[in-house]
Amino acid sequence: MKINGVPYRSVWLNEKDGWSVHIFDQTRLPFSLDILTLTTPDEVAQAICTMQVRGAPLIGAVAAYGLALALRQDASDTSLENQATMLAATRPTAINLRWAIDRMLTCLRPLTPEQRVAKAYAEAEAICDEDAAQNEAIGRHGLQIIRDIAKTRPAGAQINILTHCNAGWIATVDWGTALAPIYMAHDEGLNVHVWVDETRPRNQGAALTAWELGSHGVPHTVIADNAGGHLMQHGKVDMVIVGTDRVTRNGDVANKIGTYLKALAAQDNAIPFWVALPSTTIDWTVADGVQEIPIEERAASEITHVAGRDPQGTQTTVQITPDGSTAANPAFDVTPARLVTGLVTERGCCPATAEGLRTLFPESSPSA
Numbered sequence: 001m002k003i004n005g006v007p008y009r010s011v012w013l014n015e016k017d018g019w020s021v022h023i024f025d026q027t028r029l030p031f032s033l034d035i036l037t038l039t040t041p042d043e044v045a046q047a048i049c050t051m052q053v054r055g056a057p058l059i060g061a062v063a064a065y066g067l068a069l070a071l072r073q074d075a076s077d078t079s080l081e082n083q084a085t086m087l088a089a090t091r092p093t094a095i096n097l098r099w100a101i102d103r104m105l106t107c108l109r110p111l112t113p114e115q116r117v118a119k120a121y122a123e124a125e126a127i128c129d130e131d132a133a134q135n136e137a138i139g140r141h142g143l144q145i146i147r148d149i150a151k152t153r154p155a156g157a158q159i160n161i162l163t164h165c166n167a168g169w170i171a172t173v174d175w176g177t178a179l180a181p182i183y184m185a186h187d188e189g190l191n192v193h194v195w196v197d198e199t200r201p202r203n204q205g206a207a208l209t210a211w212e213l214g215s216h217g218v219p220h221t222v223i224a225d226n227a228g229g230h231l232m233q234h235g236k237v238d239m240v241i242v243g244t245d246r247v248t249r250n251g252d253v254a255n256k257i258g259t260y261l262k263a264l265a266a267q268d269n270a271i272p273f274w275v276a277l278p279s280t281t282i283d284w285t286v287a288d289g290v291q292e293i294p295i296e297e298r299a300a301s302e303i304t305h306v307a308g309r310d311p312q313g314t315q316t317t318v319q320i321t322p323d324g325s326t327a328a329n330p331a332f333d334v335t336p337a338r339l340v341t342g343l344v345t346e347r348g349c350c351p352a353t354a355e356g357l358r359t360l361f362p363e364s365s366p367s368a
């Protein structure tokens with residue numbers, strides 16, 4: 001996607017040295033567009049843990065480059081296994097991270113140490129290219145859903161889409177998952193408007209989704225996380241679309257905390273609730289998302305404090321809870337498949353069911 005007319009991806013190799021890895025520091029957005037250079041696997045792990053990079057597909061892609069950086073230092077079998085384990089442990093919920101590391105290991109284990117560095121960079125690049133292509137395809141399939149809604153409305157009527165967290169191009173290598181159809185709808189002239197959940201505690205909606213949509217010229221309004229149900233009751237939401245960090249083989253969906261409540265409100269108001277994902281987000285080993293998907297617990301300070309910019313332009317955090325109050329911070333929740341209208345994948349849309357996923361991905365489903 002473009003920033004001020006210049007095309008970017010969310011992760012790319014440093015053109016000057018050909019090996020270090022660039023990312024945007026997402027903790028600085030929307031106020032400052034800082035490009036970081038990662039040179040070691042520890043720096044990659046730190047960037048993932050602190051959420052300088054975030055979003056399920058993107059952390060997988062960056063971790064793949066992290067393994068390439070590790071092999072530059074030491075390409076032995078022991079180093080490969082240890083660094084892969086270290087990178088995979090940085091965040092627990094998004095399956096794309098584990099998927100990317102496993103893919104790297106599968107192609108690197110059989111090689112000699114001398115062969116590994118070049119192959120690691122090539123494989124990480126392939127992961128990035130495939131993610132960008134998959135998200136573009138998701139955009140095309142999701143666009144059809146928005147077109148279909150538009151056909152049921154008076155010509156030119158605004159189509160109001162609610163989204164939670166940030167599933168845009170900076171959460172992936174390019175395009176995004178939930179936002180890709182919205183970009184395409186806007187680009188072809190459909191009158192889309194996005195309700196952007198602020199997404200406490202880290203405010204990925206208010207900071208990142210609003211920044212992305214604004215940069216692309218897509219009309220949007222940031223709302224408190226608790227406002228969605230009210231808007232739905234008053235006919236102000238035509239569809240909900242979110243991304244996901246892990247989908248079970250039965251169609252349960254783990255996504256940013258608060259997603260489940262939006263799905264409940266959507267069902268109560270008969271509003272379609274779509275989930276957009278590349279197939280790298282499907283965990284075929286898990287059936288019951290509520291019981292089996294590990295939910296990341298993050299620092300209490302993300303609840304007790306909020307980050308922002310003061311009137312002098314300095315980025316800072318301020319405390320909002322009394323001294324001594326404890327805080328809990330589960331970072332994701334699971335929306336049961338029964339609340340999901342359908343899944344939008346790179347191969348098309350399907351019901352959020354085992355059969356639906358099996359039909360689209362027969363080679364991957366456990367019975368294959």
Ligand code: MRU
Nearest residue numbers: 054055056165167171243244256
């Ligand atoms: O904690 P985050 O910001 O990494 O969580 C991101 C999300 O929950 C996204 O919705 C999800 O990763 C889909 S990204 C295309």
